[in-house]
Amino acid sequence: MHDDNEYKIEAKSDNVSDVGTFESVTTSDVDYLPPKEIPDQDLYHSHSWWTTYVFSQDAKYIGIQYAFTAIGTGLLGLILSWLMRMQIAFPGLGLLEPAAYYQFVTMHGMIMVVYLLTALFLGGFGNLLIPLMCGSRDMAFPYVNMLSYWMFLIAVIVLLASFFVPGGPTGAGWTLYPPQAITAGTAGSNAGITLMLISLVLFVAGFTMGGLNYIVTTLQYRTQGMTLMRLPLTVWGIFTATVLAMFAFPALLVGCIMMTLDNVLGTSFFMPTIISMGEKLGTEGGSPILFQHLFWFFGHPEVYIVALPAFGIVSDLISIHSRKTIFGYRMMVWAIVGIGALSFFVWAHHMYVSGMSPWFGYFFATTTLIIAVPTAIKVYNWILTLWKGNIQLTLPMLFALAFVVTFVNGGLTGIFLGNVTVDVPLSDTYFVVAHFHMVMGIAPILVIFGAIYHWFPLITGRMLDEGMGRIHFWVTFIGSYLIYFPMHYQGFVGVPRRYFEIYDSPYMSVSGLSLNAFITVAALIVGATQLLFLYNLIFSARAGKKAEKNPWKANSLEWLTPEMPPGHGNFGKELPKVYRWAYDFGVPGAKEDYIPQTTPPSAVVGSKVEKS
Amino acid sequence: MIEKKSIFKSIFEKPWEQSQALKDNNHDGKALSITGSKLGVRYIMVVSTVIFSLLIVSYSDRMLVHDWKIMPEPWLLWVNTVILVLNSYFFHKTKIAADNINYTKIKKGLFIVGFLAYSFLIGQLIVWYLLISNDYYAASNPANAYFYLFTTVHGLHLLGGLIFWARITSKLLKGSYNSENLRHNIELCAIYWHFLLCVWFVLFGLMLFT
Numbered sequence: 001m002h003d004d005n006e007y008k009i010e011a012k013s014d015n016v017s018d019v020g021t022f023e024s025v026t027t028s029d030v031d032y033l034p035p036k037e038i039p040d041q042d043l044y045h046s047h048s049w050w051t052t053y054v055f056s057q058d059a060k061y062i063g064i065q066y067a068f069t070a071i072g073t074g075l076l077g078l079i080l081s082w083l084m085r086m087q088i089a090f091p092g093l094g095l096l097e098p099a100a101y102y103q104f105v106t107m108h109g110m111i112m113v114v115y116l117l118t119a120l121f122l123g124g125f126g127n128l129l130i131p132l133m134c135g136s137r138d139m140a141f142p143y144v145n146m147l148s149y150w151m152f153l154i155a156v157i158v159l160l161a162s163f164f165v166p167g168g169p170t171g172a173g174w175t176l177y178p179p180q181a182i183t184a185g186t187a188g189s190n191a192g193i194t195l196m197l198i199s200l201v202l203f204v205a206g207f208t209m210g211g212l213n214y215i216v217t218t219l220q221y222r223t224q225g226m227t228l229m230r231l232p233l234t235v236w237g238i239f240t241a242t243v244l245a246m247f248a249f250p251a252l253l254v255g256c257i258m259m260t261l262d263n264v265l266g267t268s269f270f271m272p273t274i275i276s277m278g279e280k281l282g283t284e285g286g287s288p289i290l291f292q293h294l295f296w297f298f299g300h301p302e303v304y305i306v307a308l309p310a311f312g313i314v315s316d317l318i319s320i321h322s323r324k325t326i327f328g329y330r331m332m333v334w335a336i337v338g339i340g341a342l343s344f345f346v347w348a349h350h351m352y353v354s355g356m357s358p359w360f361g362y363f364f365a366t367t368t369l370i371i372a373v374p375t376a377i378k379v380y381n382w383i384l385t386l387w388k389g390n391i392q393l394t395l396p397m398l399f400a401l402a403f404v405v406t407f408v409n410g411g412l413t414g415i416f417l418g419n420v421t422v423d424v425p426l427s428d429t430y431f432v433v434a435h436f437h438m439v440m441g442i443a444p445i446l447v448i449f450g451a452i453y454h455w456f457p458l459i460t461g462r463m464l465d466e467g468m469g470r471i472h473f474w475v476t477f478i479g480s481y482l483i484y485f486p487m488h489y490q491g492f493v494g495v496p497r498r499y500f501e502i503y504d505s506p507y508m509s510v511s512g513l514s515l516n517a518f519i520t521v522a523a524l525i526v527g528a529t530q531l532l533f534l535y536n537l538i539f540s541a542r543a544g545k546k547a548e549k550n551p552w553k554a555n556s557l558e559w560l561t562p563e564m565p566p567g568h569g570n571f572g573k574e575l576p577k578v579y580r581w582a583y584d585f586g587v588p589g590a591k592e593d594y595i596p597q598t599t600p601p602s603a604v605v606g607s608k609v610e611k612s
Numbered sequence: 613m614i615e616k617k618s619i620f621k622s623i624f625e626k627p628w629e630q631s632q633a634l635k636d637n638n639h640d641g642k643a644l645s646i647t648g649s650k651l652g653v654r655y656i657m658v659v660s661t662v663i664f665s666l667l668i669v670s671y672s673d674r675m676l677v678h679d680w681k682i683m684p685e686p687w688l689l690w691v692n693t694v695i696l697v698l699n700s701y702f703f704h705k706t707k708i709a710a711d712n713i714n715y716t717k718i719k720k721g722l723f724i725v726g727f728l729a730y731s732f733l734i735g736q737l738i739v740w741y742l743l744i745s746n747d748y749y750a751a752s753n754p755a756n757a758y759f760y761l762f763t764t765v766h767g768l769h770l771l772g773g774l775i776f777w778a779r780i781t782s783k784l785l786k787g788s789y790n791s792e793n794l795r796h797n798i799e800l801c802a803i804y805w806h807f808l809l810c811v812w813f814v815l816f817g818l819m820l821f822t
Contacts (some may be wrong), residue, residue, distance in 0.1 A: 223641050250662040269754065287674065
């Protein structure tokens with residue numbers, strides 16, 4: 001696995017030391033660094049169009065490939081949600097068959113959680129930002145990185161293929177609980193579920209290869225002077241999420257493999273004795289609860305695999321756009337690490353109604369409430385960063401602020417649901433749907449939008465259109481509250497989730513009915529606004545306003561490349577040297593309100609850092 | 613290489629302080645004093661350990677159910693175990709040869725290693741064949757199912773290792789290697805092989821005693 005390409009990066013540019021507005025100063029004592037002991041990283045150089053853009057080994061391109069694939073799949077998830085909402089609000093139209101409804105629910109959930117959010121945060125932003133922010137030329141193992149993307153693409157294709165097999169995709173719900181997932185009567189219980197499981201196994205395999213790169217690059221391939229505690233929080237978030245994935249995804253893998261065998265070979269890992277349609281099936285003794293434990297041992301850390309990169313990115317966005325040092329950097333790092341560790345001890349709070357011992361449930365209720373502590377620390381730190389900051393209401397900042405509000409919202413309902421006694425009556429109602437869409441759907445998506453508006457100039461050299469962006473922001477932000485706030489109320493009055501039509505059931509009050517129609521209309525409008533965003537992406541990439549270098553006046557290394565967008569090898573002839581952390585905003589005595597990480601101490605002689 | 617602070621200690625640094633900044637400026641950008649490839653192998657071993665541990669946990673949960681019928685272990689499994697032990701032993705010898713930069717010995721060692729690894733895999737397939745011809749199907753009992761699952765996952769891990777073995781061997785034959793890289797890669801492969809031997813001991817022991 002060692003790279004042994006003979007040639008090193010060629011010289012691309014020689015103005016590396018020219019950083020923003022700071023004059024380069026002749027080397028003085030304060031700037032002295034010992035000569036580098038480690039040779040430069042070997043780099044793969046592509047020679048044809050195919051190896052540059054398609055089978056690319058450059059992490060930046062791989063990141064963009066990941067992002068395109070994930071967003072494309074996510075669009076399908078969005079369309080599926082439209083169809084589901086139409087069915088729920090207007091069952092009289094007879095738009096969907098019951099089986100199709102469940103299939104769409106399942107695919108919507110799986111696509112959004114795994115194939116959109118996970119792939120976009122880690123595969124997309126991880127690949128784009130880790131090498132750039134760490135100051136390395138590329139990922140540690142570029143070839144493995146390329147394989148990781150192609151594995152992901154195959155996983156997506158297998159997933160989509162399940163729409164075209166006899167019986168269609170699986171309709172078992174995104175949790176895929178056996179025995180129902182593989183028993184006749186559930187949509188797609190043969191080919192559909194098998195393809196879904198294979199797709200997940202491929203995803204995990206591809207993802208493990210990606211994770212290998214994120215971890216090794218972050219730990220071992222940083223540039224000189226870049227200690228772990230000088231890294232932007234974005235990298236900390238993505239790095240810790242990858243560590244979580246390293247422990248969590250194997251559980252999904254094991255569960256998927258065993259269920260595939262149950263389905264294809266007729267083993268009884270998870271399948272109990274079943275009488276199906278009057279006939280006894282050949283299985284006996286298997287434990288469906290075991291699958292639930294495996295699934296949620298993956299499933300809960302998965303929530304944080306998505307949330308931690310979002311936390312990291314949002315910390316950077318808030319700090320940069322309020323021109324202020326992040327409040328409590330160390331505490332932010334500890335909170336990320338702490339949340340990561342705790343996330344492995346809360347999984348069974350998804351299983352309160354599975355018949356587990358109440359004492360077991362109380363243990364998990366306690367751990368769940370404990371995890372709220374580091375999470376709350378993060379929220380306080382974001383707010384304290386904003387306090388007395390020079391807040392710029394740019395688009396990334398708007399999305400970051402919207403994230404904080406939405407995350408607090410979804411987090412508070414999480415405290416409700418984390419308690420066994422409150423969860424049991426609310427379980428399987430729309431309250432749960434509202435909770436996880438707020439905390440795990442809308443909140444991370446808002447960060448993704450913020451991050452795209454923030455780093456779009458880095459990728460294309462152009463700014464996204466401000467007007468379209470503002471429409472996109474306000475409709476998405478207000479619209480998602482119009483969608484999910486009423487669902488909390490519906491949950492309280494007892495409207496169950498997963499019912500494909502409930503218009504004349506006694507559960508449903510008149511207000512509940514009209515709310516359903518209202519939610520659907522809001523969902524259609526919010527969904528359509530995302531198309532405006534996509535148009536903005538395409539339009540601005542071609543004809544957007546040219547971005548100046550480092551348009552947001554940020555400190556971190558990704559903006560300090562000799563050319564923007566960064567070229568092959570990222571940093572030109574010489575890797576940058578890092579003299580400070582990424583949060584030197586508004587340092588007293590400095591000429592500008594920001595000091596990039598590569599600025600040597602001699603260039604900012606008058607500045608003072610306050611003692612802590 | 614320089615002695616490194618543990619990652620857990622380094623998160624208590626205050627990067628904004630002058631005294632810390634002076635230390636940090638000299639930092640070489642590595643968190644651990646090992647190569648990236650070695651860290652990569654460790655990462656893979658951690659992921660594999662998690663996979664096998666979860667399989668073992670589910671095994672111990674499932675074996676308590678009344679329908680569990682203990683499966684006999686064919687004598688051939690002992691032969692395969694011996695082959696795997698020899699495999700690790702010869703990889704260790706090859707590693708020593710690589711440390712001494714003795715190319716004839718390295719070549720010989722790698723061939724023996726490959727031969728033994730493939731023999732082990734073929735031996736496992738013969739065990740499967742023996743079991744199937746005696747009507748021990750995966751579907752007939754969970755104990756059988758776990759046996760096939762364990763041997764498959766372990767075998768796939770070995771096949772994965774053989775990909776890297778093949779890369780090293782072909783480079784050696786073509787002569788397109790750099791001796792330091794070659795030594796390091798052989799060392800990493802050897803570590804992985806020893807790891808798979810340990811995994812096999814655990815799995816085989818588990819099936820033997822339950």
